[in-house]
Amino acid sequence: MARLVVLGGGVAGHTTATFAAKWLGSQHEVVVVTPNAKWNWIPSNIWVGVGQMTKEEVTFDLAPVYAKAGITYHQAKAVSINPEGAESSDKPFVTIEYTSADKAGETETIEYDYLVNATGPKLNFGATPGLGEGSQLGEHTVSVCTADHAVHASEKLNEAIEKMKAGTRQKFLIGTGHGMCTCQGAAFEYIFNIEHELRKAGVRDMADMKWISNESFLGDFGMGGLHMKVGGYVVSSKLFAESLFAERGVDWLIGAHTSKVENGKVEYELLDGSTGEEEFDFAMLIPPFAGVGLKAYNKAGEDITDTVFAPNGFMKVDADYTPKPYAEWKASDWPRTYQNPTYKNMFAAGIAFAPPHIISKPMKSPNGTPINPTPPRTGMPSGIIGKAVAHSVCDLMTKGDSAHLHEASMAEMGAACVASAGKGVFDGTAAAMTVYPVVPDFEKYPGTGRDTDYTFGEIGLAGHWIKHILHYLFIYKAKLNPGWTLIPE
Amino acid sequence: MSEKKLVEEEVNFQKSDAFNLTMIPGAFARKMRTCVIWQFIRFLIINIKMIIVVGKSH
Known part of the structure; x- marks a missing residue:
């Protein structure tokens, strides 16, 4: 019997572990190590953040689901990896630290035959002074990155609405809290959901709303923007996004690195090198992501973290990490199998793998401050990568190293x-x-880098119905209810 | 002197230079966004498009 250890229980980790458990059956063991007791359908946190859903509606307990799937579950965080084992044994292992109430702080080692790192991101609030400490949200802003954060955001939003009803204008500032953030989409959703709720509450005319983002143009979304066919034209997402902002009366500040957050005020630097301040009464600023800080040690106990992980803390995989200028970036730089090049029994999936470079055009202010979105690796790509990695590991376990x-x-x-x-x-x-595809391929699709037959976008009620149905569909799938494998990632 | 007609969807153009340089949907386009019959048709079409993209990605 061989053992697969999956670090992380988010979209990528949960997908990997559940498919591996199904395909391997009882012949092999699947272990999940995740610090969370609950699974969270993160896209719906937006609705928790505006009071339209409860925390209970977007989360469920992991333990009974893993018990049903025959997966060994440790509520713990991974601390380090020893891919060569220790002096006493060649068997590789991970060191974990429990986070569950009954064993909090206790450490343990778990040997593995195959390891999948799907730890997701560290929410690096500490990267911006005043935004928070380490991975902890600060006191000046709110967040929708976790269900608990979203509950807190909803409470603060309600307070702001009450103030407006009492006649006090409120300034809303939503966007990114650092020049190297990703996940602009979540902030985009949140600002328009707030705007929608303010209209429903009858206080929209009492609110000033502003978007602040590290994108060099609206609609970049960390993918360098996209072009889609609309009304016989092929148009940039810039026009698409600007139109929505103008229609809904939301002002924007782009190419901005939020450099400091204080009570009711942010300081920022723009791509042209100028600096400024923006005041707010309510702010939701997405933090930058980093690796979770896993360490790696060789057989002699020497630190080999730099060999296994990129400087940003994400795990190296089969990407081309050779530094090269933007003009020389290729689709083939991006990883295909997500196998670690040094230790072939280790893989990384979802946000945890180190991308070869960003997707958007790299930008710096004249002061040398990088201000550009980092690549999104969430949602559907995370699920598809997690499933492909599960397939690979299962084949390696059942068919051998070849x-x-x-x-x-x-x-x-x-x-x-x-x-x-x-x-x-x-x-x-x-x-x-x-x-299509997520990463543009200008060799295959000269012009826009993508296939405009399969790249489209439109706003409407139908989109809302789809998002609402997906909420129930993906939670149903994640709970491994009957027919869950038929629902695509 | 007759008063100019207020066209609701055009008011935002004057709110900032940035708003003025983009496009804003008119009343008909906005109405269709929440027209249940039209959106049900769009729901079917968008789903088909998404299923094709999902199918090409697995």
């Missing part, structure tokens, strides 16, 4: 994305988009 590895390059896969712009069965709207 088994063919399955591939899922982000430069060859598309993504469907539904960005809510307001919740309501009859008055809700969402931007329903597909992009």
Whole structure:
């Protein structure tokens, strides 16, 4: 019997572990190590953040699901990896630290035959002074990155609405809290859901709303923007996004690195090198992501973290990490199998793998401050990568080391994305988009880098219905209810 | 002197230079966004498009 250890229980980790458990059966063991007791459908945190869903509606307990699947579950965080084992044994192992109430702080080692790192990101609030400490949210802003954060955000939003009803104008500032953030889509959804709720509450005219983002143009979304066919034209997502902002009366500040957050005020630096301040009464600023800080040690106990992980803390995989200028970036730089090049029994999936470079055009201010979105690796790509990695590991375990590895390059896969712009069965709207491929391939698709037959977007009630249905569909799937494998990632 | 007609969807153009240089949907386009019959048709079409993209990605 061989053992697969999966670090992380988010979209990528959960997908890897559950498919591996199904395909391997009782012949092999699947172990999940995740610090969370609950699984969270993160896209719906937006609706928790505006009081339209409860925390309970977007989360469920992991333990009974893993028990049903025959997966060994440790509520713990991974601390380090010893891919060569220790002096006493060649067997590789991970060191974990429990986070569950009954064993909090206790450490343990778990040996593995195969390891999948799907730890997701560290929410690096500490990267911006005043935004928070380490991975902890600070006191000046709110967040929708976790269900608990979203509950807190909803409470603060309600307070702001009450102030407006009492006659006090409120300034809302939503966007990114650092020049190297990703996940602009979540902030995009949140600002328009707030705007929608303010209209419903009858206080929209008492609110000033502003978007602040590290994108060099609206609609970049960390993918360098996209082009889609609309009304016989092929148009940039810039026009698409600017139109929505103008229609809804939301001002924007782009190319901005938020350099400091204080009570009711942020300081920022722009791509042209100028600096400024923006005041707010309510702010939701997405933090930058980093690796979770896993360490790696060789057989002699020497630190080999730099060998296994990129400087940003994400795990190296089969990408081309050779530094090269933007003009020389290629789709083939992106990983296909997500296998670690040094230790072939280790893989990384979802946000945990180190991308070869960003997707958007790299930008710096004259002061040398990098201000550009980092690549998104969430949602559908995470699930597809997690499933491909599960396939590869299962084949390696059952067919031997020569088994063919399955591939899922982000430069060859598309993504469907539904960005809510307001919740309501009859008055809700969402931007329903597909992009193909996620990473543009200018050799295959000269011009836009993508296939415009499969890259489209439109705003409407239909998009909201789709997002709402996906909420129930993906939670149903994650709970491993009957027929769960039929629902695509 | 007759008063100019207020066209609701055009008011935002004057709110900032940035708003003025983009496009804003008119009343018909906005109405269709929440027209249940039209959106049900769009729902079917978008789903088909998404299923094709999902199918090409696995």
